Amino acid sequence: MVQIRPVSDLRNKFSEIESLVTNSRKPVFLTKNGYGSMVVMSLQMYESLTDDIELRLDEADLQAKSTSERLSHDDVFSAVRSRIKA
Numbered sequence: 001m002v003q004i005r006p007v008s009d010l011r012n013k014f015s016e017i018e019s020l021v022t023n024s025r026k027p028v029f030l031t032k033n034g035y036g037s038m039v040v041m042s043l044q045m046y047e048s049l050t051d052d053i054e055l056r057l058d059e060a061d062l063q064a065k066s067t068s069e070r071l072s073h074d075d076v077f078s079a080v081r082s083r084i085k086a
Contacts, residue, residue, distance in 0.1 A: 002029065004029045009030070
C-alpha cells in the first residue's frame with residue numbers, strides 16, 4: 001500500500017517513517033500543503049535503483065569505445081519512448 005504522509009511527519013514521527021521505509025521496502029511520499037514534496041526511501045532501495053543505471057552507463061561507455069557510430073538525441077529518446085510504451 002502506498003504511504004502518503006505530510007512532510008511534518010518526517011520531523012514529528014521520524015522513527016515511524018524510518019521503520020516504514022526500512023521494513024516495507026517501499027518509499028514514503030511526503031506532501032506539503034497537499035502537494036507532493038519529496039520521497040523518502042531506504043538506502044537499499046535507492047542503491048537498487050541507481051545500480052542499474054550505473055551498469056547501463058558503463059555498458060554505453062564500452063559500446064561507444066568500440067564503434068564510431070553516434071546517435072542523435074532524437075534517435076536515442078525515440079528508441080527509449082518506444083521501449084517504455086511496449
